[in-house]
Amino acid sequence: MKLALIADTAAGRQACRLLGEALQRCGSTVILLGPAVEPAAPDPAWLPLPVAQLAASELLDQVDAVGAFLDSESLPGFLRIHRQMAALRGRQPRPLFSGPYRPLYGDALAADLLPRLGCDLLCLQGEAQLEELNWLVHGTPHAAQAREAIGLWCLPTAPIGHSPSQEPLLVVLDQPDVPASPFANAVLYERLCAVARTSPQWQLRLQSDQPLPADPQHWPETCLGWHHRQNRQPPANLQLGDPLDPLPGLIQARVCLGIGSDWLLPPMVWGKPTVVLGDYGIRTAFNGPLFFGSGVMRRLADCLPLDQLIGGGRPNAAWLDSRGWAIADGTERLLRRLKALVR
Amino acid sequence: MTLKLLLVADSDSQLLACQALADAARGHGAVVTVNAIPRPGTPAAVLNALEQSGPLWAMSASELLGDPRLDACDAIGVYLTGSKLAEFRSTYRLSRLQRRRPVRPLFCGFNGVVLERFEEAIAWRLGYDLICLNGPRDQARLDLLVRHTPFAGQRSVITGLVRNRPAAAHPACTSDERDRILVFAEQVVMPAAAAERRRLLQILARLARRSPDWQVLIKPRVAPHETTFHAVDTHISHTLREALGSAPSNLQLSYAPLPELLQRSRLLATVSSTALFDALDFGCRPVVVEDFGLRQDLGTPFFAGSGVLRHLADCDDLDDLEGGGDPDPAWLHWVGYHPDFSAANLLAALSDLGGGQGDQAPLQLCHPGYVVNAADLSTNQLRRGAEAAIRCRDYDEAIRLLEIAQLHRPDNRNIGRRLAAVRQRNRLLRRLALLVTPGFRA
Numbered sequence: 001m002k003l004a005l006i007a008d009t010a011a012g013r014q015a016c017r018l019l020g021e022a023l024q025r026c027g028s029t030v031i032l033l034g035p036a037v038e039p040a041a042p043d044p045a046w047l048p049l050p051v052a053q054l055a056a057s058e059l060l061d062q063v064d065a066v067g068a069f070l071d072s073e074s075l076p077g078f079l080r081i082h083r084q085m086a087a088l089r090g091r092q093p094r095p096l097f098s099g100p101y102r103p104l105y106g107d108a109l110a111a112d113l114l115p116r117l118g119c120d121l122l123c124l125q126g127e128a129q130l131e132e133l134n135w136l137v138h139g140t141p142h143a144a145q146a147r148e149a150i151g152l153w154c155l156p157t158a159p160i161g162h163s164p165s166q167e168p169l170l171v172v173l174d175q176p177d178v179p180a181s182p183f184a185n186a187v188l189y190e191r192l193c194a195v196a197r198t199s200p201q202w203q204l205r206l207q208s209d210q211p212l213p214a215d216p217q218h219w220p221e222t223c224l225g226w227h228h229r230q231n232r233q234p235p236a237n238l239q240l241g242d243p244l245d246p247l248p249g250l251i252q253a254r255v256c257l258g259i260g261s262d263w264l265l266p267p268m269v270w271g272k273p274t275v276v277l278g279d280y281g282i283r284t285a286f287n288g289p290l291f292f293g294s295g296v297m298r299r300l301a302d303c304l305p306l307d308q309l310i311g312g313g314r315p316n317a318a319w320l321d322s323r324g325w326a327i328a329d330g331t332e333r334l335l336r337r338l339k340a341l342v343r
Numbered sequence: 344m345t346l347k348l349l350l351v352a353d354s355d356s357q358l359l360a361c362q363a364l365a366d367a368a369r370g371h372g373a374v375v376t377v378n379a380i381p382r383p384g385t386p387a388a389v390l391n392a393l394e395q396s397g398p399l400w401a402m403s404a405s406e407l408l409g410d411p412r413l414d415a416c417d418a419i420g421v422y423l424t425g426s427k428l429a430e431f432r433s434t435y436r437l438s439r440l441q442r443r444r445p446v447r448p449l450f451c452g453f454n455g456v457v458l459e460r461f462e463e464a465i466a467w468r469l470g471y472d473l474i475c476l477n478g479p480r481d482q483a484r485l486d487l488l489v490r491h492t493p494f495a496g497q498r499s500v501i502t503g504l505v506r507n508r509p510a511a512a513h514p515a516c517t518s519d520e521r522d523r524i525l526v527f528a529e530q531v532v533m534p535a536a537a538a539e540r541r542r543l544l545q546i547l548a549r550l551a552r553r554s555p556d557w558q559v560l561i562k563p564r565v566a567p568h569e570t571t572f573h574a575v576d577t578h579i580s581h582t583l584r585e586a587l588g589s590a591p592s593n594l595q596l597s598y599a600p601l602p603e604l605l606q607r608s609r610l611l612a613t614v615s616s617t618a619l620f621d622a623l624d625f626g627c628r629p630v631v632v633e634d635f636g637l638r639q640d641l642g643t644p645f646f647a648g649s650g651v652l653r654h655l656a657d658c659d660d661l662d663d664l665e666g667g668g669d670p671d672p673a674w675l676h677w678v679g680y681h682p683d684f685s686a687a688n689l690l691a692a693l694s695d696l697g698g699g700q701g702d703q704a705p706l707q708l709c710h711p712g713y714v715v716n717a718a719d720l721s722t723n724q725l726r727r728g729a730e731a732a733i734r735c736r737d738y739d740e741a742i743r744l745l746e747i748a749q750l751h752r753p754d755n756r757n758i759g760r761r762l763a764a765v766r767q768r769n770r771l772l773r774r775l776a777l778l779v780t781p782g783f784r785a
Contacts, residue, residue: 105462106460106461106462107459107460107461107639110639110644111638111639111640114637114638114639114644128487131483131487132487135480135483135484136644136647137647137648138480138648138674138677139647139648139649139650139671139673139674139677140647140648142647143648181753181754183753183754184750184753186753187749187750187753188750191746191750278714279746279747279750279751280750280751281466281714281715281716282462282463282466282714282715282716283463284459284460284462284463288462288463288466289462289463289466289488292462292466292488292492292713293488293489293490293491293492293713294712295492295712295713296712297712297713297714298711298712298714299714299743299747300746301743301746301747316491316492316712318490318491319491319492322490322491
């Protein structure tokens with residue numbers, strides 16, 4: 001099959017890149033399309049076209065189906081233009097598949113799904129998302145919305161070949177918008193400094209979970225990295241990770257820790273000890289509902305000494321399965337559904 | 344056996360929910376007392392209505408816990424905001440154990456439809472002997488949240504969304520006998536943006552102009568001097584002046600009680616208020632405003648399958664709007680508006696719990712790898728715990744609790760000062776610092 005995957009956000013691009021690779025392994029031809037996403041580095045694999053131009057482009061006529069993994073706000077505009085252009089040209093619009101490209105749950109999932117209803121195929125991740133979709137469309141004109149759970153396709157969950165660093169490394173996932181106040185980030189940063197000082201044999205790395213601007217002057221005050229740069233005497237064993245890509249740091253890590261980042265899921269799948277910081281409780285704004293059942297929540301104070309984390313932090317397997325980890329043949333499922341659509 | 348229930352609430356919407364629950368439970372033979380925790384700005388009309396329907400107490404939570412009449416209740420229903428819910432559960436149990444009094448079953452619920460943050464709300468409610476849910480939809484959401492977790496044994500019961508007893512008390516009149524009135528049930532934050540609130544009023548005004556033989560009554564959620572759960576700067580009366588200048592003569596604000604309006608009006612419109620179900624109770628045809636689309640921040644996705652979504656801007660006039668269909672019965676059942684779901688289910692579940700003997704073990708909330716808000720995560724609980732630890736000279740525990748409290752409330756200077764004091768390594772300096780910094784008393 002010839003498929004186009006479209007994204008307009010950093011997370012969407014990453015998800016599409018992973019899906020594209022999986023589809024290619026199954027024999028499909030995939031083109032990646034979408035506007036450049038700042039501050040991520042330009043990627044030559046992507047054809048840099050603005051969303052509106054893409055929606056009207058004849059390029060899409062050359063593929064069997066289009067995966068529109070656009071931000072839920074820009075998706076309706078894309079659909080409108082694409083369908084209108086197809087009607088003007090007297091052609092059928094391309095079969096469109098879409099879905100959340102992050103492991104969303106609860107309110108965030110509902111908000112993301114609403115604009116995607118009506119696509120030819122909705123790609124979800126696991127049983128939990130399927131159930132939530134059922135509640136959302138129960139009794140509505142979208143009750144028969146075509147859907148398929150294709151696993152945790154949007155995150156790098158393939159087994160990793162690298163070995164962890166020699167020195168024990170704790171990677172702290174830094175979410176530039178969580179907590180949402182600079183002051184709250186300052187307090188958390190101070191506590192992480194205290195953890196670093198009490199654990200001199202460990203390396204701590206603050207790893208942004210999304211690309212940060214190349215110039216640190218433009219980093220938001222709501223990221224831990226900003227506070228680290230203000231600190232004139234940071235602990236010697238507390239450093240910053242690669243501001244553009246969290247993956248290498250997570251691969252090297254002995255233990256991963258975060259509040260509610262999507263990037264907590266790959267280390268859980270890889271079997272690395274992972275901690276979801278429980279100090280903030282279950283707050284929707286902190287992605288708490290997603291990790292409620294994870295089985296790896298604990299408070300920062302209970303993480304000390306850090307050595308005790310090495311043998312623990314295994315997630316609740318049933319919870320991880322219902323997020324999508326139980327689905328091993330997601331790409332094949334997607335291709336089967338797309339072939340049926342194209343016929 | 345006649346169950347004696349006490350319902351505890353503070354804000355106006357919680358009190359209204361308690362009133363509905365009290366009326367329904369009394370209808371099934373229970374004896375119900377309501378305790379309205381005093382709070383500035385609570386609408387007098389809400390308190391008056393409670394007083395007229397049955398015994399009403401007005402004690403603070405701490406006064407209530409010290410009142411001997413508390414032990415005469417068979418079960419206690421707590422209708423407070425999240426952190427206060429968890430705090431009440433924990434202080435109630437402690438106070439009963441300290442006084443060597445029986446621990447009665449505690450239940451809690453929701454004060455209407457839950458449009459957002461359901462999981463967060465459940466995380467505050469875990470540990471109650473019973474959580475009252477609105478309907479099968481919320482039951483499914485609870486089940487998914489706690490499935491495969493140590494909290495899968497959390498008990499719940501569906502008590503439904505029928506909040507008024509119209510058939511006996513207020514026989515519903517037919518549409519022809521009703522006034523040609525559209526009641527718009529305002530919500531203070533849906534929509535929240537000022538521009539959208541103005542647009543909403545403009546849509547209603549145009550509809551009023553197109554329907555000269557109808558009256559459009561906007562029912563504000565609260566009067567300008569009253570408060571509700573959400574604090575807002577701009578009252579709807581101000582937005583009305585701002586958006587319309589001069590409103591059409593058949594569009595007005597009305598502060599009459601909603602039940603009264605619903606009994607004589609033909610139509611109720613709302614963005615996402617629970618008033619939709621009140622309208623059904625009173626035989627008034629409900630309509631959900633779809634002009635802003637189905638948006639999570641407006642709560643409108645909840646109503647997606649209702650069959651009563653309407654674009655008001657596209658309606659010819661209010662006669663056209665009145666000609667719309669009834670709510671979908673399957674959807675009503677799904678969300679909990681059905682005779683199967685009522686306070687009778689709560690009373691039966693409480694009887695199953697042991698007839699108010701409180702002999703069921705409460706759900707254990709502390710499990711390695713799991714955090715629930717209800718455990719000890721309210722800031723006040725953390726501070727109280729820290730003070731207890733300081734009294735026992737367990738300074739490490741006090742630091743731990745205050746550090747979490749500071750993460751929750753980084754802007755609270757007293758927490759910061761107390762934490763700095765307890766961190767002093769020199770015993771004498773620490774003692775002095777603890778003396779001069781404010782401890783927590785609430």
